[in-house]
Amino acid sequence: MLLLGRVITFCGDPAEAVYLEGDRIADVGSQNDLCARYPGARRLQFEQITPGLHEAHAHPQLWGLQLDSLDLEGLTEPLAVAQRVAERAQGLPPGSWIRGAGYLFKAYPDRSLLDRAAPLHPVFLQSRDRHSAWVNTRALEQAGIGRETPDPPGGVLVRDGAGEPTGYLLENAQKLVQRVLPPPGLVELERGLQDLARRGYTAVHHMGWCHYGLAERLAATGRLPVWLWWALDKDHWRETRPGWRGDRLEIAAVKFFADGALGSRTAWMVEPYPDGSHGLVLDPPELIESEGRAALQAGFGLAVHAIGTRAVREVLGVFHRLAPHARRVLRMEHVQHVQDEDLPRFRGLPLALSLQPMHLLGDAELVRHHLRGQERQAFRLRDLWSTGLPLAFGSDAPVMKPLFALNLQAATQHPLDPAQSLTPLEVLWAHTRGAALAAGWAEQGQICPGAPADLTLWEGGRPVGRVFGGVLEVS
Template identity: 30%
Template sequence: MTRSAELLIVNGRVFDGRLRTASTAVAVRDGRILRVGSDAEVLALRDDASTVLDAAGGLIHPGFVDAHAHAVFAGVERLSIDLTPAVTVEETYELIRAGAARSDGEWVTGGGWSHELFPAPTRHELDRIVPDRPVALSDAGHHTLWVNSRALELAGVGADTPEPRNGHIHRDEHGVPTGYLNETAAELVGRVVPPASEAEMSAGLANAQEYLWSLGVTGWHEAILGEYNGKADATPAYLRGIADGNLRSEASGALWIAPGLREADVPALVARFVELRERNAAAGFDTSTAKAMIDGVPHGETAALLEPYCSHGDGFAGELHYEEDAIRAFIVQLDAAGFALHLHIMGDRGIRVALDAIEAARAEHGAGPRHHIAHLSMVRPEDAARFGPLGVTANIQGLWAAPDPAVVAMIGEARMQAGYPFRSIAESGAELAMGSDWPVSPAEPWLAIHVAVNRWAPLPPGVEAPPLPAGATPPTLDPEHQALSLEQALAAYTAGSTELVLRRPGRIRVGERADLAIASADPFELPPAALVSVQTAVTVVEGVVRFQR
């Protein structure tokens, strides 16, 4: 005898994680999908205790799974000084001023400031706002730190401080640090900033979870677990959230491989990671992935390129964060130990070096864990064609696949236009997953899907663009050859990410976990340029409605 359903979603259109189907309704019981079909077929499972949700013609789809997020510290930042809402210099200053007044700690911390508003920020601006306490604020990309004079003083960073490898201390004409620190230079101050406590991280995780539910995100992959740039290891927050039942979404995490790891130290790292994986798994937390930043970012001229930066006349092409022999060693040895590699790579040289190492691992061990490369801003065509044959998943940040004037200044228009070759990688036979890199960029999946499909980015709220001529479109990145279809992009952010980082099917099928979202419209009925208007109306996590707009 068929049992009645606890939750019925009707009057929609079902995207099952891979395909838009003819079904219009879904029934849920005990956290699992009980039936998928027509409204009549699903309503037949209704009884007096059932809850019925009207999708109002919107798309019913698997919950989004963010394959690359820093949820704990995004939440911590949201609870401290979050500068991402600021669209003017004065708004940024006001948020800093208000945050400092709220804070009773020694340090004033936060992040999310915009390079467009502050192309070269200085300590003097912060000194005027907070003259007597140290201030350290990450940029929106979290590869740069803006600090005041007191912070530099406490960190012992001055005119005689040498440049760190893979980092840059911006200085004035007298050689004195200006308070603007890139990449590893940020760690010079980051290491003296008091890390968030376990209680603060747990509060940040709770805040992040609730915010992600409002976007239809029902699971995610924490992209760094370990001490990083002055931040504490977020693992205890996850273990606590699992133990006390407050973490209702599914999450996995990646153990952090610190830059500069030497080849000789790889066996010890692998042994330590195996121990951590077993310990975390016993507590219900999957950490069978290892994360490495193979290079930096084009904005800071720290991505490793095959040809020099346009902005340099000395042939400088960036640097890898590890020696090539070390990269090959940790990829081959972690592959043998059953770890998936999650690799941050922005430059085309970094892509090639990593693919060569993965190819060596495949030659030595055969098919193995699903390694994934995130960002993919610069990939040569011959390397894009290698993803599928090597079984490497493209962990794409769809929101980034749009023209960026700051990057053009660094790498030139031709390399910018050839960037983010998502379709070429897909055509190689590679699987696609999608993530946001939140809080580096916004966590809104529909915004990322819009850009992946259209290859142009809407302006942030409050920012107005000059009017375009009649019939003109915003500047784009090769949409004719590299845009994804809506079906591909939505599949990547649902089933693709779920299969990659949660290691289960992310489909709307009978018996599967009922992690679902209802969109405010059916995006398949909208023109592509209108995808940005779609919002999440309802989010369901394991059969329970966690958000309703």
Template identity: 30%
Template structure:
């Protein structure tokens, strides 16, 4: 009937430092927290199992507030270029991949900023090793892609092809495409790729969930429904794997506006025990790495551009209006301050009547824009790990003066703005401990300095809040999940170390001992 969990430090996340020594769970809910002997006495007729956690440290179940679960599974299946640190190494890996018996050569995660020579391959170089097969390589930010000539040919991209709305076909001085496609331009190639089979999506999703559970995650807010053909088919895979299967995991799915335009909002509405749909997802701009994030002033290292607006102001307004007509909040990808300004214009024109809108990334936020955000029912969905990945090269993009108001997580919290924490996997590693470490240190694990903009470092409690109470607040469920408290869901992450007492670099040495969803152990290190 009920389970008593004992012999651990149970951090409630209700207040900093508050903990208990035992928790009683029944029917997937926390029925009581407190002293072991008191709970044993009070619930002795209902306790059917006692689990000794052997002096571990227990937190409310970690939830990744922004990622792409199927994309994370694909990263585990495909050629992963995210850990490649030279252009020569990337070239050799691509040569090996080209010899496989695949119709297309597909890779993910390259980042020229990791290379000493900052090399971005030309399509003609990729042609030399692709054996006549089409090739597409997504950049780590997923706002740019490299393709070879065969892929350009299949997509019908020539020197005369105009830039699509919200995208750029990069061309050389002769006007010929180089193979680098920014934002919506990459969709021209993706449209001619073979249709994804549902069995492939299912395999990727199962891999992703297993990996996330092993990293202590009980749930994730994911955006996947517009990338694999039929949105309803993709949604049905989530339901089949999670609701109808044995993999207990809380999947809150953002709904890309393209999916709504394709099949309608009503057909995509779900409110299951483990799978639910949420806000309308919209992209306002691109990413800093490819200089497609929309800034209010030109890039410091390339004054010829200020980035890319995915939509005009009128189009963005119409998409927010579409959400309101369907009783939906919005979740808008916004990295540059130019895009943030456009987004706030749209939300102010069509304000939410209930719930909270979500602003995803918010990497460059001027003070005047922060003041506007404070007046709106919004939560900022930040990815602390970006500090470790984007510095120091992002200083070249933004310049030191503008950087003072960028990646400024502590400033956002001091301004009273609610924040949730995610990874944006597969762009960053899915491990929440990496995100917590980055929030606390603002540097890479192997670096020893005080952090980039050290005044923006978070305390360990604030960092853990991002992945617990913050993620709950993002979906308007702060009174039901995100704390170890009576009446809350019995979702718990069990670690070998006390994140609030150890040195920051020791965070990365913490082991996930158990991941518990609905009071059931879904992962155990043993």
């Protein structure tokens, strides 16, 4: 198969054609040379051909669940969300759960609006960042949550002046309700992965909140539509071993959470929020270091969620101490707020930085609201690029829709600090070659002879198909 078009190789100069034999790239060069060299090859023309896109930070099972749930993206007022819930309740049998996610509030609402919107249904709605949830009285009752229920470790039940739960749950407090929800399973994981494949992705980096056994079942039955790099939840890594399951699934790393997220005001900050709080510590640095050292010794990599300035600072310290023990590239996920004095500490570490520029599109206003005067510390894309470390881009789906165009827009037109913008080619590199380096996959993310025949095909500036394992798929 001979593909013709503008070929971005990330392995030397741009080209005009790429020739595939089976599941490998056999030749790359000019259109005239390759057409002459392979006169009998099937020829296909596209506007642009790139290495296969990686979705470098996603929760594919939750994305599959979200595809079947109430989409609240773009809603910033509790009343508008409650109206959507009321509409959904009209078509459901009494007692069935209403689930949804995607709203972005500046303050925590109470349960009264949801009680009126769905008096006969338990409701569980998650914020866009999935680090907080809004529930109604029926959901609290089904979960057995009341005035005497203590806050769980790493979580907060927001309460009113009388000590009663308001129906707003921060971080691990969500698990008190999630344990009585119908759990997502294999169907949702497969649905999420299939959707990502249809969007032109050839690889997905999974970042927790799903048991690895489900992915192993898909790998064993040949139903993985992408290369799947898997970070285990920290509670499960001792159950298994690192390595490949078949030829498409790698159990690769252990995931830790140093803090929460900005939208829920749980990102761990050096400077306080306007209400005087500093966010929440989820996995303390001491635990990340001790468990991380053991995981590294067992052959795993580490992926650590760090959003706030204090979380980034503490995780950098942990990584400096663990670096001599690392046999794989370490990863810091999000790296959303960084103070000036911490930038030099990135250099020289065996580290990849996994970022989601598209979060800027919603978080820019939150930064201005919650972190006034600290805007320069947010989404330092150019500064982090200049560290020389590999950058890997994703969406954090279902936090955001897994659309390359959103990262391109946010990263090239930085809404808080234009000087932090990247070029379109740098954004593409972070979705391909940079992401492959973050996964430790040396062959991927480039178009050169001998590399895997995994490509994304473009028309009109957007993905319209892919080649995966040498097989052409065009939407």
